Amino acid sequence: MENRKSKLENRTKITLALLAVALIASLAFSAGYAIANLKVPILQNSLTLDQQSLEALSLTTAIGTSNTSTSCAILESGLGSLNQQLQTLNTEINAAQTDTTYAQDYQNIVNQFAYTRLDYWLLAQRIGTQCHNAILNVLMLYPQNGCSNCVYEGEELSYLEQQSNYTLVATVLNANINISPVQAIDKMYNVTDYPTLIINENNTYVGYENTAQLKNTLCQYDPKFNLCK
Amino acid sequence: MHNMYAQSLLEIMSILVLFLLFFWLFIYFEILREDKAEEELKSYPKVALVIPTLFEGEDLKLSINSVLASDYPKDKIKIYVALNRSTDRKTRKVAYSFEKKGVKVVDTGVNGKAAVMNYVIKNFVKEEFVATLDADSMADRKMLRKLLVPFRNKNVGAVTPSVAVYKPKKAVQLIQKYDYIFSIVLRKAFSYVGNLMVAPGPGSMFRVSALKKIGYFDEKNITEDMEIAIHLLTEGYMVENVIDAFSYTIVPDKISVLFKQRSRWYSGFFYNMMKYRKTIMSKDNHGLIDRSIMVMIFTSVFFSIVALPLIAYYIYSWILEGFFTVTNVGVVFSTQTLWQTILAVGYSFDVLSLFGIFLLVFGLYSLFFSLKGVMKRIDAIKDTIGIAIYVTLFSYFLGMTWLYGFVNGVIFRKRVMWKIANRN
Numbered sequence: 001m002e003n004r005k006s007k008l009e010n011r012t013k014i015t016l017a018l019l020a021v022a023l024i025a026s027l028a029f030s031a032g033y034a035i036a037n038l039k040v041p042i043l044q045n046s047l048t049l050d051q052q053s054l055e056a057l058s059l060t061t062a063i064g065t066s067n068t069s070t071s072c073a074i075l076e077s078g079l080g081s082l083n084q085q086l087q088t089l090n091t092e093i094n095a096a097q098t099d100t101t102y103a104q105d106y107q108n109i110v111n112q113f114a115y116t117r118l119d120y121w122l123l124a125q126r127i128g129t130q131c132h133n134a135i136l137n138v139l140m141l142y143p144q145n146g147c148s149n150c151v152y153e154g155e156e157l158s159y160l161e162q163q164s165n166y167t168l169v170a171t172v173l174n175a176n177i178n179i180s181p182v183q184a185i186d187k188m189y190n191v192t193d194y195p196t197l198i199i200n201e202n203n204t205y206v207g208y209e210n211t212a213q214l215k216n217t218l219c220q221y222d223p224k225f226n227l228c229k
Numbered sequence: 230m231h232n233m234y235a236q237s238l239l240e241i242m243s244i245l246v247l248f249l250l251f252f253w254l255f256i257y258f259e260i261l262r263e264d265k266a267e268e269e270l271k272s273y274p275k276v277a278l279v280i281p282t283l284f285e286g287e288d289l290k291l292s293i294n295s296v297l298a299s300d301y302p303k304d305k306i307k308i309y310v311a312l313n314r315s316t317d318r319k320t321r322k323v324a325y326s327f328e329k330k331g332v333k334v335v336d337t338g339v340n341g342k343a344a345v346m347n348y349v350i351k352n353f354v355k356e357e358f359v360a361t362l363d364a365d366s367m368a369d370r371k372m373l374r375k376l377l378v379p380f381r382n383k384n385v386g387a388v389t390p391s392v393a394v395y396k397p398k399k400a401v402q403l404i405q406k407y408d409y410i411f412s413i414v415l416r417k418a419f420s421y422v423g424n425l426m427v428a429p430g431p432g433s434m435f436r437v438s439a440l441k442k443i444g445y446f447d448e449k450n451i452t453e454d455m456e457i458a459i460h461l462l463t464e465g466y467m468v469e470n471v472i473d474a475f476s477y478t479i480v481p482d483k484i485s486v487l488f489k490q491r492s493r494w495y496s497g498f499f500y501n502m503m504k505y506r507k508t509i510m511s512k513d514n515h516g517l518i519d520r521s522i523m524v525m526i527f528t529s530v531f532f533s534i535v536a537l538p539l540i541a542y543y544i545y546s547w548i549l550e551g552f553f554t555v556t557n558v559g560v561v562f563s564t565q566t567l568w569q570t571i572l573a574v575g576y577s578f579d580v581l582s583l584f585g586i587f588l589l590v591f592g593l594y595s596l597f598f599s600l601k602g603v604m605k606r607i608d609a610i611k612d613t614i615g616i617a618i619y620v621t622l623f624s625y626f627l628g629m630t631w632l633y634g635f636v637n638g639v640i641f642r643k644r645v646m647w648k649i650a651n652r653n
Contacts, residue, residue: 010422010519017252025244025585034581039576064515091569095576152553162563210556 242384452497
C-alpha cells in the first residue's frame with residue numbers, strides 16, 4: 001500500500017519516540033535536581049535570617065526590661081513582623097516538601113525550624129510577661145498524621161493573628177517531630193492528645209475547634225484579648 | 230515515604246505518556262505533511278452502497294440524497310436501503326419514496342444492523358465493492374471515488390473515511406466536533422501503522438470477496454464495525470484510511486445518549502479484544518496486527534482510564550480543602566496570604582512539575598497540529614476554548630466511559646446494548 005509503512009518502520013518510530021522521551025526526561029531530571037539543589041540553600045539562608053531576627057528581638061527584649069509603653073510597643077511590633085517572617089518560611093518549607101531529592105537536608109531544616117519556632121514561642125512568652133500579658137501567646141501541637149482538621153485550625157489561628165493585629169501570636173508545631181524539647185513539652189504540660197493548644201503558658205486545651213469556637217476559647221482564657229471586646 | 234512512592238509513580242507515568250505522545254506525534258508529522266497530490270481512479274468499478282435503517286425518519290433523506298449527489302458515475306452505484314424488521318413506518322415511507330430515483334429498498338425481515346447488511350450483501354450485491362452508510366450519516370461528494378483508490382492493492386479488505394460531525398449546534402455536539410477531528414488523525418495514524426481496528430458505519434467500503442471469505446459481519450456483535458476490521462486484519466487483509474474522504478454524521482445532542490453510545494463502543498472494543506485475544510497473541514496466526522502497536526494502544530487506553538481517578542482525587546482534595554477553609558475559617562484574603570500562595574507554588578516546583586509542563590506543551594501541540602492538519606485553519610479564540618473544554622472536561626468523560634466499557638466488556642463480559650429507543 002502506498003501510505004503503509006512496514007513493521008520495521010513502526011519500530012523506527014518507537015525508537016525515535018524513546019530517544020525523544022529520554023532526552024526530555026534527562027532534561028526534566030537535570031533541571032529538577034538543579035532546582036532542588038537550589039531550594040535547600042535558599043531555605044537554609046532564610047532560616048538563618050529568621051534566626052538572626054529572633055536573636056535581635058531577644059536582645060532587644062533583654063535591653064527593654066522595664067514595662068514602658070514605648071519598649072512594649074517596639075517588642076510587640078517586632079514579634080508581629082517576626083511572626084509573619086516565620087509563617088512565610090513555614091509556607092516555603094511545606095511547599096518544598098514535595099521534593100524528595102534532598103530528603104535528609106530537608107529534614108534537618110525542618111528540625112532547625114522547629115527549634116526556631118520554639119525559641120519564638122518562649123520569646124513571645126517572655127515579652128508577654130514583661131509587658132503584663134499585652135499579647136496572647138498560643139502554642140498549637142498537632143499530630144503528623146490522622147488530623148486533617150489540624151490544617152484548618154492552623155489557618156484559623158493565622159487568620160485570628162491577622163485580625164488581632166498580632167496581639168495574638170501563635171506557634172504551630174508538629175508534635176511528632178523528633179526533637180527533645182517537644183517531647184519535654186508533652187510531659188511538662190501533660191499533653192496526651194492532639195491537637196492541643198497551650199494558651200499563655202499555663203492553660204491547655206485539647207481538640208479541634210472552628211474559628212468561632214476557637215475565638216471563644218481564647219477569650220475564656222484571656223478576656224483582655226482585643227478580639228473579645 | 231508515601232509521597233516518595235507516589236512521586237516516583239507519577240514520574241514513571243509521565244515518562245510513559247510522553248513516550249506515547251511522541252510516538253503518535255512522529256506519525257502525525259508524516260501523515261499530515263505527506264504529499265497531498267490527489268490520486269485518481271483509473272477506472273470506475275461498480276459499487277454497492279447499503280444504508281441500514283431503524284427509525285431515522287427524515288434524516289434518511291439526507292443520507293440517501295448525499296449519495297445521489299456523489300460525483301461517482303451514477304450508472305456505477307447501486308444504492309440499497311436495508312429495512313430492519315423493526316424499522317418504523319415513517320422511515321419506511323421515506324425509504325420507499327426514493328424508489329423512483331433508482332434506490333432499491335430491501336425489507337430484510339431481520340433485526341440488527343449487521344444482520345440486515347449481511348442479508349443485502351449476500352442476496353443482492355453483485356458488485357466488487359460495497360460501502361455502508363449509517364442512515365443518520367452523509368457521504369461527501371468525492372467520498373466514494375477517494376475510498377476506491379487504495380483498493381488497487383489486492384490485499385486491502387476495507388477502506389475507511391474520515392468521519393466528521395454534521396452541523397453541530399448544541400454544546401455537547403460542538404465538543405464532539407473536536408473529538409471527531411482528533412479521531413480522524415488518530416485513525417489515519419492507526420491505519421499508517423497497520424492496526425486500524427474499526428471500519429465505521431458512516432462510509433466504510435469493503436471488498437466483497439474479502440467479506441465473503443471471512444464470513445461477513447458478526448451478527449451477534451453490537452460493534453460490528455470494530456469486529457469486521459479486526460477480523461479482516463487477523464485474516465491478513467489491510468484496513469486502510471483515506472484522510473480526505475469525508476463522511477458526516479449526526480451526533481448525540483444529550484450527554485446521557487452520548488454516554489450510552491460511547492459505552493457501547495468501548496465495551497464493544499474490549500469485548501472484541503477478548504474475542505480475538507488468542508489470535509492476536511498467537512505467534513504465527515495474528516495476521517497483519519502489529520502486536521507492539523497493540524501494546525501502545527492498550528497503554529494509551531490504560532492511561533486514559535487511570536488518569537481519571539487520579540485527577541478526580543486531586544480535584545476532590547482541592548474542593549474539600551477549599552470547602553473546609555471557607556466553612557471553618559471564612560474567606561481570608563490579604564497580601565500576605567497571596568504572597569504565601571505564590572511562594573508555595575514556586576517552592577513546590579520540582580521534576581514532576583517539569584514533566585507536567587512538558588506534557589501540557591506537547592499534548593496541546595499535538596491537538597492543535599491535528600486540528601490544523603484536518604481543518605486547514607485554526608480560529609485562535611474559538612478553537613482554543615474548544616480544546617480547553619475538550620481537555621479539561623471531555624477527556625474525563627471519555628476516561629469514565631472507557632472505564633465503564635472496560636468493566637462491562639472485560640470483567641462482566643457483557644456489552645452495553647443498543648437500545649431500540651436510542652439512536653447510534
